[in-house]
Amino acid sequence: xxxxxxxxxxxxxxxxxxxxxDRLDLxxxxxxxxxxxxxxxxxxxxxxxxxxxxxxxxxxxxxQVLFDGFALAGQTAKVLNRFRARRLAMVFQDPKQxxxxxxxxxxxxxxxxxxxRIVDRRAARGRALELLRRVRLPDAERQYRSYPHQLSGxxxxxxxxxxxxxxxxxxxxxxxxxxxxxxxxxxxxxxxxKELRAQTGxxxxxxxxxxxxVAENCERMLVMHRGRLLEQGSTRTVFRNxxxxxxxxxxxxxxxLDHRPPERPPVSAxxxxxxxRISVRFREAPSGWKRQGSRGVVGNVSFSLAPGETLGxxxxxxxxxxxxxxxxxxxxxxxxxxxxxxxxxxxxxVADRAPEERRxxxMVFQDPxxSLSPAMKxxxxxxxxxxxxxxxxxxxxxxxxxxxxxxxAGLDPSLLQRFxxxxxxxxxQRVAIxxxxxxxxxxxxxxxxxxxxxGTVRRAILDLLAAEQRRSGLSLVFITxxxxxxxxxxxxxxxxxxxxxxxxADNENLFARPRHPYTRAxxxxxxxxxxxxxxxxxxxxxxxSTEGRPSGCPFxxxxxxxxxxxxxEVPALRQVDGVEVACHRAEELDLR
Amino acid sequence: MxxxxxxxxxxxxxxxxxxxxxxxxxxxxxIAALVGxxxxxxxxxxxxxxxxxxxxxxxxxxxxxxxxxxxxxxxxTMSGTRITLLVAIVASFVSLVLGVAYxxxxxxxxxxVDAFMMRIVDALYALPFIFLVILLMVAFERNFxxxxxxxxxxxxxxxxxxxxxxxxxxxxREFVAAARLIGVPPVVIVFxxxxxxxxxxxxxxxxxxxxxxILVESFLSFLGLGIQEPxxxxxxxxxxxISHMExxxxxxxxxxxxxxxxxxxFNFLGDGLRDAVDPxxxxx
Numbered sequence: 001x002x003x004x005x006x007x008x009x010x011x012x013x014x015x016x017x018x019x020x021x022d023r024l025d026l027x028x029x030x031x032x033x034x035x036x037x038x039x040x041x042x043x044x045x046x047x048x049x050x051x052x053x054x055x056x057x058x059x060x061x062x063x064q065v066l067f068d069g070f071a072l073a074g075q076t077a078k079v080l081n082r083f084r085a086r087r088l089a090m091v092f093q094d095p096k097q098x099x100x101x102x103x104x105x106x107x108x109x110x111x112x113x114x115x116x117r118i119v120d121r122r123a124a125r126g127r128a129l130e131l132l133r134r135v136r137l138p139d140a141e142r143q144y145r146s147y148p149h150q151l152s153g154x155x156x157x158x159x160x161x162x163x164x165x166x167x168x169x170x171x172x173x174x175x176x177x178x179x180x181x182x183x184x185x186x187x188x189x190x191x192x193x194k195e196l197r198a199q200t201g202x203x204x205x206x207x208x209x210x211x212x213x214v215a216e217n218c219e220r221m222l223v224m225h226r227g228r229l230l231e232q233g234s235t236r237t238v239f240r241n242x243x244x245x246x247x248x249x250x251x252x253x254x255x256x257l258d259h260r261p262p263e264r265p266p267v268s269a270x271x272x273x274x275x276x277r278i279s280v281r282f283r284e285a286p287s288g289w290k291r292q293g294s295r296g297v298v299g300n301v302s303f304s305l306a307p308g309e310t311l312g313x314x315x316x317x318x319x320x321x322x323x324x325x326x327x328x329x330x331x332x333x334x335x336x337x338x339x340x341x342x343x344x345x346x347x348x349x350v351a352d353r354a355p356e357e358r359r360x361x362x363m364v365f366q367d368p369x370x371s372l373s374p375a376m377k378x379x380x381x382x383x384x385x386x387x388x389x390x391x392x393x394x395x396x397x398x399x400x401x402x403x404x405x406x407x408x409a410g411l412d413p414s415l416l417q418r419f420x421x422x423x424x425x426x427x428x429q430r431v432a433i434x435x436x437x438x439x440x441x442x443x444x445x446x447x448x449x450x451x452x453x454x455g456t457v458r459r460a461i462l463d464l465l466a467a468e469q470r471r472s473g474l475s476l477v478f479i480t481x482x483x484x485x486x487x488x489x490x491x492x493x494x495x496x497x498x499x500x501x502x503x504x505a506d507n508e509n510l511f512a513r514p515r516h517p518y519t520r521a522x523x524x525x526x527x528x529x530x531x532x533x534x535x536x537x538x539x540x541x542x543x544x545s546t547e548g549r550p551s552g553c554p555f556x557x558x559x560x561x562x563x564x565x566x567x568x569e570v571p572a573l574r575q576v577d578g579v580e581v582a583c584h585r586a587e588e589l590d591l592r
Numbered sequence: 593m594x595x596x597x598x599x600x601x602x603x604x605x606x607x608x609x610x611x612x613x614x615x616x617x618x619x620x621x622x623i624a625a626l627v628g629x630x631x632x633x634x635x636x637x638x639x640x641x642x643x644x645x646x647x648x649x650x651x652x653x654x655x656x657x658x659x660x661x662x663x664x665x666x667x668x669t670m671s672g673t674r675i676t677l678l679v680a681i682v683a684s685f686v687s688l689v690l691g692v693a694y695x696x697x698x699x700x701x702x703x704x705v706d707a708f709m710m711r712i713v714d715a716l717y718a719l720p721f722i723f724l725v726i727l728l729m730v731a732f733e734r735n736f737x738x739x740x741x742x743x744x745x746x747x748x749x750x751x752x753x754x755x756x757x758x759x760x761x762x763x764x765r766e767f768v769a770a771a772r773l774i775g776v777p778p779v780v781i782v783f784x785x786x787x788x789x790x791x792x793x794x795x796x797x798x799x800x801x802x803x804x805x806i807l808v809e810s811f812l813s814f815l816g817l818g819i820q821e822p823x824x825x826x827x828x829x830x831x832x833x834i835s836h837m838e839x840x841x842x843x844x845x846x847x848x849x850x851x852x853x854x855x856x857x858f859n860f861l862g863d864g865l866r867d868a869v870d871p872x873x874x875x876x
Contacts (some may be wrong), residue, residue: 331769350772356774371766375788386775435770 106144212527278337312490645707686744699759
């Protein structure tokens with residue numbers, strides 16, 4: 001008998017015209033790792049919630065969910081609680097919301113253990129600590145007493161896994177367990193899940209939109225699209241020989257690091273954007289007896305951008321890449337350093353810049369829906385910059401501009417009358433791009449502009465930006481945490497670590513021969529959509545320090561190659577074989 | 593998935609029995625207040641001392657009877673309702689315009705300007721308003737306009753605080769950053785990008801301030817400081833009815849009941865709207 005059997009599962013809501021999950025069949029053997037993939041809205045999470053019996057009462061559920069031969073669907077909470085936690089458990093995408101903010105981690109673990117009578121009161125603490133050590137939480141004794149907000153995202157997800165494993169369930173459902181995490185931390189958490197599976201023989205239903213994660217972690221996979229099962233089979237077979245057109249498209253759009261880098265434009269003498277030793281500090285609010293202090297988030301970053309060039313900026317969250325972007329456009333004022341646009345120095349704040357300077361330097365934000373005013377129609381959103389910068393235009397001329405910008409972004413003119421909430425994520429981002437490009441800027445800064453989008457949509461947006469660049473010679477600064485995106489579109493790449501430049505190299509060089517150990521670690525951590533590839537052992541230990549800057553090289557506590565000098569002396573950014581790198585050992589190390 | 597809470601909330605509003613019933617009641621009362629007096633053969637100020645304190649009857653359209661001066665209570669109640677609703681709506685409008693503009697400007701400007709503007713609000717909060725209104729009424733002529741101004745002046749403070757709080761969070765949103773990058777002037781950002789996105793909260797708050805304004809007006813009229821004879825409001829009618837509570841209870845009960853029904857309907861409507869708007873705010 002299989003461990004989990006789902007037959008004809010249909011989930012519908014009265015408010016929606018179509019069921020969110022439509023006649024889904026799924027079956028899992030004991031100890032198997034099954035990947036459930038699909039784009040957002042495919043019904044993956046709904047399926048998981050239905051199996052756990054966690055759907056809202058509004059949902060109508062039809063079909064069968066058999067766990068070890070026992071029908072779960074339609075049972076009362078009392079019956080389900082004999083299964084939940086004890087035999088099947090779930091890990092959610094956002095551990096911050098899944099953990100109780102008012103209880104220390106250890107207390108939460110103890111409660112689960114006592115509730116299910118796994119151990120008695122005296123043994124609970126010991127068992128909870130053992131679980132925390134098992135998920136490799138560093139300094140388990142301390143984390144036992146810590147509250148969720150005191151832990152980093154990666155540590156919270158480890159704690160969440162410890163909670164799920166507390167009663168030694170037979171099946172673990174992990175819903176996008178690493179989507180909210182940095183790529184390096186993601187690699188650590190996935191490795192942990194792999195090890196736990198090897199130790200305990202627990203079955204894993206891994207829900208993700210990331211084909212790379214499935215390729216590296218699951219033997220079998222199941223592809224969903226709009227609530228329906230598209231295809232299933234062994235991971236290797238599906239990747240090698242996809243049957244459905246939609247699967248083929250998803251695979252084609254999947255993150256890969258072996259794309260050919262784009263052709264570099266002829267380098268002209270005059271850079272369009274010149275950034276010279278820019279630093280951003282955030283003032284911290286004075287609290288209690290503490291005097292008002294400040295914290296450096298970007299330190300001494302310099303780079304130049306040629307016309308028609310794309311510079312990718314990558315780094316883990318908190319490395320200062322968004323602050324850098326906001327300082328470039330003047331949303332936050334840089335404390336020191338200068339930004340020159342076409343050799344003209346810019347004022348620190350956007351309000352003090354000349355209208356043409358504002359026009360020439362535009363930005364696209366991460367969350368497409370949040371970057372459009374909810375109360376304005378698409379037409380007025382795109383028309384606003386035109387009306388402001390060219391007040392002399394007649395109404396029909398302005399409408400022509402808006403329509404042509406919309407057309408270049410690949411959108412239908414019928415969308416002009418829509419409100420932002422009536423658009424899909426991809427459409428909303430195209431509208432945001434149209435608004436930024438309607439003034440024909442020289443430089444466009446994209447801050448995680450495709451991070452919130454599904455694979456195929458992401459690819460279409462990147463193609464759109466590349467086409468616009470070819471057409472108008474636009475320069476792009478593309479900020480992202482996703483190395484596959486950088487590989488696909490940038491000519492040069494800037495790697496940031498704790499506010500500073502770790503490495504600045506052209507695309508080909510960076511991926512073929514990284515000079516900084518941090519770059520190597522980032523590259524190794526990216527899960528690749530290739531089940532044949534043997535993933536590197538463990539790319540990188542630890543997480544970005546939250547307790548102030550380490551002495552010497554900021555990366556040395558996590559660096560496998562650190563020597564005494566790295567702990568004492570801050571490495572300067574210097575040229576090594578045409579690459580700018582901040583590492584003492586850049587010449588001697590071979591990180592290929 | 594994301595659409596679901598909103599859909600649920602909308603269903604709650606359109607389908608919520610309390611909201612539907614209270615909307616219906618308010619409509620009926622408003623229409624009656626507008627057209628009622630013209631249907632009757634009586635007017636609100638003619639006295640007829642021969643027909644004092646008549647009980648309600650269907651004869652001669654004296655549906656609510658007469659008061660101690662023989663004036664027709666049906667017409668007086670309806671025109672009193674008209675004035676009560678008018679005061680409430682005008683006062684809420686004053687608080688809407690003043691409160692939204694003040695709060696949005698303070699919130700968007702931030703820093704010292706915000707601190708200064710909000711300290712003025714705090715100072716006004718500290719004034720004992722009812723006492724002040726009474727003083728105003730005594731010092732100046734008892735003026736119809738003064739009531740509007742006085743009640744509006746109380747309500748806009750709350751509105752300004754609520755709007756400022758919402759503005760503080762809205763101005764960090766990316767669409768405001770995008771507008772700044774385009775070069776939209778700050779005043780335009782406030783009124784084109786921020787204020788329209790506040791409307792949900794504002795509408796809810798207004799439906800909750802209307803009953804508050806009605807109460808203040810009734811209270812003033814009850815004290816004899818509000819609407820002056822021969823004009824009347826529900827509060828003034830209740831005041832007049834008190835002295836005949838034993839002999840002619842309808843003179844008190846009819847306007848008092850109507851006042852209570854109006855207040856409850858507005859409160860239910862406001863609660864319903866708030867429930868509808870809240871989850872949407874969270875989902876965003």
